[in-house]
Amino acid sequence: MSTLQNDLILRTLRGEPTERTPVWMMRQAGRYLPDYVKLRNQYSFFERVQTPELATAITLQPVDQVGVDAAILFSDILVIPQAMGMEVQLVESQGPLLPQPIRSEKDLDRLHVPDADGELGYVLDAIRMIKGELNGRVPLIGFAGAPWTLLCYMVQGKGSKTFDEAKIFCYTQPALAHRLLQMITDATIGYLRAQALSGADLVQIFDSWGGLLGPDDFHTWSLPYIRQIVAAVKDICPVIVFAKGAWHSLDAMAATGAHGLGIDWCISPAMARGLAGDKVVLQGNYDPAHLLNPIPVIQKEVRAMLAAFGGRAHIANLGHGILPNVPVDHAKAFVETVQSWKA
């Protein structure tokens, strides 16, 4: 493993002072990049995810073309339900479909906790290949979905604005729901540890639907499982937790021992810092839709955001994934504005 030439994000997460704020973008390896679209038109989603050469090429595109300070593994959070035994279909621009959702104990009995080196070995192969290609230029971020978010898809069977079926499953069959969450947690711990041991320099846990839960429900159905994962992984690599919309529990998420917390654009940096406390790194929080602004407006707004975070304990990012219709030079303007800013 070669020494990292750019370890800004790792030093930031360890609480060390850095010469500037590091920057990457959620979904940075995605549809706004013409070279990604070419591969998307040639290969199905799971071909891209499961073929290490393709995952490697896609992961490196934003490093080469946009100049971000970290690569993030090209994959999907639904590889875990798939490895646990569920059929997962990802049809382009239609969202995920799990045709046999979990609704009963019998459904749950069909699942198993996968062996990371077995069913998910293709991810580890991709990580090793990416690390070779990166050759130490920037760190590699691994990731997984939070158990609550994966339960949402596994029970609802598809995307939803409210994931009512998933909530109803939890409220009416709580013991079964906790059993499922624990299975996902065990699978995720093995998976993230294997990612780190294969070369991921840090990992992020995405709780994309954490914000659908009220504070009490978040503390019941999501946080305890995130806490287990952080505890099991944080000693081998830094961990960022991003529970979109769950601003009300930033203090509790900081108390898990996670190194960083993601925040979306619907909270000011000052309020997020007030809630999360002084000990944790904050990551975010530019509204992805704002990347459609003219470049001078982006530059002005990004500098205002950086100033609001104060130039310390901050990783610049979007508050959610980059949109497919963002021009590449707007994404570059975002990255370069961060990289040229001085606190």
Place this chain on the structure above:
Amino acid sequence: MSTLQNDLILRTLRGEPTERTPVWMMRQAGRYLPDYVKLRNQYSFFERVQTPELATAITLQPVDQVGVDAAILFSDILVIPQAMGMEVQLVESQGPLLPQPIRSEKDLDRLHVPDADGELGYVLDAIRMIKGELNGRVPLIGFAGAPWTLLCYMVQGKGSKTFDEAKIFCYTQPALAHRLLQMITDATIGYLRAQALSGADLVQIFDSWGGLLGPDDFHTWSLPYIRQIVAAVKDICPVIVFAKGAWHSLDAMAATGAHGLGIDWCISPAMARGLAGDKVVLQGNYDPAHLLNPIPVIQKEVRAMLAAFGGRAHIANLGHGILPNVPVDHAKAFVETVQSWKA
């Protein structure tokens, strides 16, 4: 106009002490009620909305069958874009479709500010008929969408998780966006004043998509127009503002002079009160999905919610619309638990 026999919600909104907390439910006249489903299967959405006899029958169902402390007019926020000149299709379980969305100045030139007594006269007819049928049993709530939320539909042309097209319209054509928002505002002021003069005892402004905006954007694209509407209406009837998810601006919304603010379930009553200050009534905030819990759990949770609000300056409600699959006796349990609770 007969004297109201139950004016709990009005006295609460005027800041007067009441013998108990009033309760109603967003979408209380809706698909969880078998008698509503019968009418839905017989008549199209706009037949139900535009026929005063049908709107009256539907509006009264939850008063008669669930015992809520207020009726809310059966209608839709999209009657305003429709009256402004847009085609609006509401296909059951598919969400709204506006086949010719607003994207340019030319599109905007097709719109006009409607005369409430003209294009929207059917709403006022319905209000007068409902008031007659209610015969003073409970107050009638009128409503409209907030200008930002209506812009979302008018520009996007359909429902969306993120309303990117609407945001892009605002960011790239800000003068046009503000012109559209002002037209919607003018239309809404005339509409809500006419509702009040026709018999609505209070009105609610629904900013269903306010929570998609960051704090700065909310202050640019939503709040100034809500402020104008509140200022123009609050002297003829009490106003409740419900900007779902925009908890970060509760203080600014209270400063509009609105009598009440709706909150969703993703904020604790204590935190909402801390942000909104002591002078405004709070309305909410039971998670609608929790109505799928067993009745004893609902009763326990509702009592905990009421205690958290402290039994003053509070209107009990859900944090969003009631779900179609809620059993009627669960909805009744929600209402009756509030009505039998003592602070």
